[in-house]
Amino acid sequence: xxxxxxxxxxxxxxxxxxxxxxxxxxxxxxxxxxxxxxxxxxxxxxxxxxxxxxxxxxxxxxxxxxxxxxxxxxxxxxxxxxxxxxxxxxxxxxxxxxxxxxxxxxxxxxxxxxxxxxxxxxxxxxxxxxxxxxxxxxxxxxxxxxxxxxxxxxxxxxxxxxxxxxxxxxxxxxxxxxxxxxxxxxxxxxxxxxxxxxxxxxxxxxxxxxxxxxxxxxxxxxxxxx
Amino acid sequence: xxxxxxxxxxxxxxxxxxxxxxxxxxxxxxxxxxxxxxxxxxxxxxxxxxxxxxxxxxxxxxxxxxxxxxxxxxxxxxxxxxxxxxxxxxxxxxxxxxxxxxxxxxxxxxxxxxxxxxxxxxxxxxxxxxxxxxxxxxxxxxxxxxxxxxxxxxxxxxxxxxxxxxxxxxxxxxxxxxxxxxxxxxxxxxxxxxxxxxxxxxxxxxxxxxxxxxxxxxxxxxxxxxxxxxxxxxxxxxxxxxxxxxxxxxxxxxxxxx
Numbered sequence: 321x322x323x324x325x326x327x328x329x330x331x332x333x334x335x336x337x338x339x340x341x342x343x344x345x346x347x348x349x350x351x352x353x354x355x356x357x358x359x360x361x362x363x364x365x366x367x368x369x370x371x372x373x374x375x376x377x378x379x380x381x382x383x384x385x386x387x388x389x390x391x392x393x394x395x396x397x398x399x400x401x402x403x404x405x406x407x408x409x410x411x412x413x414x415x416x417x418x419x420x421x422x423x424x425x426x427x428x429x430x431x432x433x434x435x436x437x438x439x440x441x442x443x444x445x446x447x448x449x450x451x452x453x454x455x456x457x458x459x460x461x462x463x464x465x466x467x468x469x470x471x472x473x474x475x476x477x478x479x480x481x482x483x484x485x486x487x488x489x490x491x492x493x494x495x496x497x498x499x500x501x502x503x504x505x506x507x508x509x510x511x512x513x514x515x516x517x518x519x520x521x522x523x524x525x526x527x528x529x530x531x532x533x534x535x536x537x538x539x540x541x542x543x544x545x546x
Numbered sequence: 547x548x549x550x551x552x553x554x555x556x557x558x559x560x561x562x563x564x565x566x567x568x569x570x571x572x573x574x575x576x577x578x579x580x581x582x583x584x585x586x587x588x589x590x591x592x593x594x595x596x597x598x599x600x601x602x603x604x605x606x607x608x609x610x611x612x613x614x615x616x617x618x619x620x621x622x623x624x625x626x627x628x629x630x631x632x633x634x635x636x637x638x639x640x641x642x643x644x645x646x647x648x649x650x651x652x653x654x655x656x657x658x659x660x661x662x663x664x665x666x667x668x669x670x671x672x673x674x675x676x677x678x679x680x681x682x683x684x685x686x687x688x689x690x691x692x693x694x695x696x697x698x699x700x701x702x703x704x705x706x707x708x709x710x711x712x713x714x715x716x717x718x719x720x721x722x723x724x725x726x727x728x729x730x731x732x733x734x735x736x737x738x739x740x741x742x743x744x745x746x747x748x749x750x751x752x753x754x755x756x757x758x759x760x761x762x763x764x765x766x767x768x769x770x771x772x773x774x775x776x777x778x779x780x781x782x783x784x785x786x787x788x789x790x791x792x793x794x795x796x797x798x799x800x801x802x803x804x
Contacts, residue, residue, distance in 0.1 A: 438633055441594060444620040445627035446647030446695045452621075456646075460637050544636050 321517050325501075329521060332498040335409060336477035339417030343477075344424055344470045351428030351469075352458075356437075372483075373422040381486025384415055388487070405487075412488035412495040416477035424473035427533075431465020431540070432458065464540030468533035475529035479522060498522055548605060549574070549699065549733070553590045555598030562586055562598070562755040572747030573725060573732045575763075577739075583755045584735045588701050591733060592627060593620040604699060624653070626697030630704045632684035634676045640687055641672040647695025655696040657728055662690045665723055682713035686720060693728065700732045706741065718744055743768045 321329070350369055354362070372380045388395040388405045398405060405411035435458050443453035459466070481499040488495035490504060498518055505515035549568035556562070562583040568574035576584040589595040591602050593610060596617055602610040604625075609618045626647070634643045648659065663669050666686045671679060679687065685705060692700060705721070706714045722745060725732065734745060742749055742763055749766050751759040759766055778785040786799070 438629070438631070439635060441620075442627065442629070442633040443635075443646070444594075445592060445625070446691065447621050447624075447650035447652070448646075449619075449621050452650070457635060461635075 321521070322514070325514060325517060327493065328496060328498060328501045328518065331409070331493065331496070332478055335413045335416055335495075335497055336474050338410070338413035339420055339477035340424070340470050340473045342413070343417040343421050343473055344428075344466075347421060347424035347428045347469060347473070348432075348459075348466060351425055351430075352432050352454075354425075355429045355433040369425055370422040372419050377419060377480070377482025378486050380418055381415055381483040384411075384418065384483065384487040388414065407489050407491065407495065409488075409494050412484050412497060413477075415483040415487040416480040416497070417473075419480045419483045420473040420476040423476050424469045427469035427472055428462075428466055431462040431469065434465065434540075434544070435461045461544060462540075464536045464543065468536040468540075471529050471533045471536065475526055478525060548603075549591070549731070550601070550603045551587065551591055552601045553587050553598065555586060555590070555595070555600070557583065557586055557755075560586075560755045564750075564752055564755070564757050566750045566757055566760055568731065568733060568750075569748050571729065571731055573734050573745050574748045574750060575742045575746035576733060576735045576750050576752055577737065577742050577746075578752035579737055582752045584737075584752050585703055587752070588703050588733060588735050591699075592625055592701055593618060593623050621650075624696070624698045626692035626695050626700045628685075628688055628692050628700065628702045628705045630707045632681075632688035634679075634684055634687060634691070636676050638676070639672075640668070640674050640676060640679070643676065643687060644668075644672070644691050644694060647691055651694075651696040653696055655698070657693050657696055657730075659694060661727075662693050665727055666690050666720055680713075681709055682716060685709065685713075685717050689717075689720060689724065693724065693730070697730065700730050702732060702734045704735055704737075706736075706738070721745060739768055 354366060354369075385406065386392050388398070388411070390396070390399060390404075390406065395406065403410075405414055439457055439461070440453050443457045448456060478497070479499050480497070481503070484495065484497060485500055485503075490496050490500045492501075492504075496504065498521065502515050502518045502522070505511040505518070548570055551567070552565040554563045560581065560583055564583060564587055566574075576587060578584055586595065590600045590610065593602075596610060596612065598612070600610045600612050601608070604623075608616050609623055610616065634640075635646065638646070644663075645659065663672070666689060668683070668686050668690060671683055671687060676684070676687075685708075689705070702721070706717055709717060718741060721734075724730070725745065734741070736742060746763045746768065749760060749763050749768060750757055751766060763769075775787045776784055777787045
């Protein structure tokens with residue numbers, strides 16, 4: 321790979337890392353609520369949390385423009401605070417994170433649902449309050465699944481195209497991630513080799529992420545084994 | 547440390563309505579068939595269940611009173627639990643399991659790690675992983691873990707039910723030893739008359755969601771352990787001296803030689 325291609329890969333990895341760093345903790349909290357709490361409107365909340373999975377990515381990007389654009393309700397507040405997301409690297413991470421969120425949520429919810437609530441009750445009987453038992457029993461037991469959630473989210477964020485190009489545009493060095501760079505290369509005659517190399521990296525990272533998440537889940541099953 | 551319990555709850559088809567008082571010391575057995583409401587009563591004492599109409603007071607302190615919306619959460623009751631399934635934390639080594647409650651106790655009732663480890667014979671298990679333990683070993687660690695949380699009351703929910711015959715006798719012996727050593731009041735749920743006879747000081751007999759009898763084990767027909775002397779052996783017939791009254795032809799007597 322050329323220096324330019326390495327820069328694209330590095331930018332993509334950075335954007336995916338930021339998407340997971342913000343998205344995964346939110347996915348864990350939402351996953352805990354969906355796994356452990358019953359409340360009215362739960363089905364609607366679940367559908368809303370998963371919406372980006374079923375919407376065309378360009379629609380998600382458009383919604384982000386409406387919310388976070390310079391005229392959007394959140395965008396205006398951020399603007400006043402000196403933060404701009406649209407057409408920036410941070411915006412690309414936001415778009416990638418929103419698209420990857422449902423995948424992380426599903427994996428996190430399953431990991432938490434798999435923790436036996438009787439163990440949490442046992443911890444309570446031993447004097448551990450809610451936060452104590454969440455951090456010493458629930459989350460450690462769910463940890464392999466939660467890390468797998470992060471890996472899956474990272475892989476998804478790395479390959480995100482539609483929402484990123486809609487919300488953050490295709491600016492080389494700022495928002496031009498792997499998928500956007502491949503797309504751009506395909507528009508320029510003679511750049512097929514570059515497209516092929518970037519596509520090869522995409523392929524390798526996707527396979528690597530899947531294998532890693534499977535290994536993590538197997539570790540989790542071994543650990544919870546009684 | 548009198549325990550006063552009154553529970554009225556609907557549990558599926560069962561209409562649970564029990565009230566009893568446990569003595570200050572010793573073991574109160576909740577005895578009855580499966581589905582009679584024993585475990586649901588225990589859950590109310592421990593603060594795991596709070597639906598229906600419940601009042602639980604321990605040593606004068608009200609822990610649950612649904613009439614005035616009083617409720618102390620399980621983690622602040624100072625009540626230890628031993629379950630049928632040991633419920634050890636699989637991600638922690640045995641010693642960390644053992645000390646989980648002790649580290650959170652906030653009070654020292656003088657139940658020390660060394661003593662518990664010695665009484666339960668679990669020294670060799672401490673560095674091991676939970677997955678490597680047998681059922682009986684797990685239950686011993688679970689007993690130690692509950693004791694070390696420095697409870698003022700210990701709840702045991704059929705702690706022998708998941709074990710095979712030999713392990714069952716062994717763990718029962720450990721519980722008898724713990725009772726003698728730590729003078730800790732216990733509420734013990736079981737459907738085994740042998741466990742009641744070996745352990746209980748007070749029996750609350752629960753059937754179909756109601757208390758049908760309560761009192762001393764002997765008064766309810768649970769014979770305690772007695773010793774008798776063999777005075778004569780004539781062929782297949784053995785004459786024993788020292789057994790209390792109440793024996794009838796057809797009764798069974800367990801013999802410990804020695």
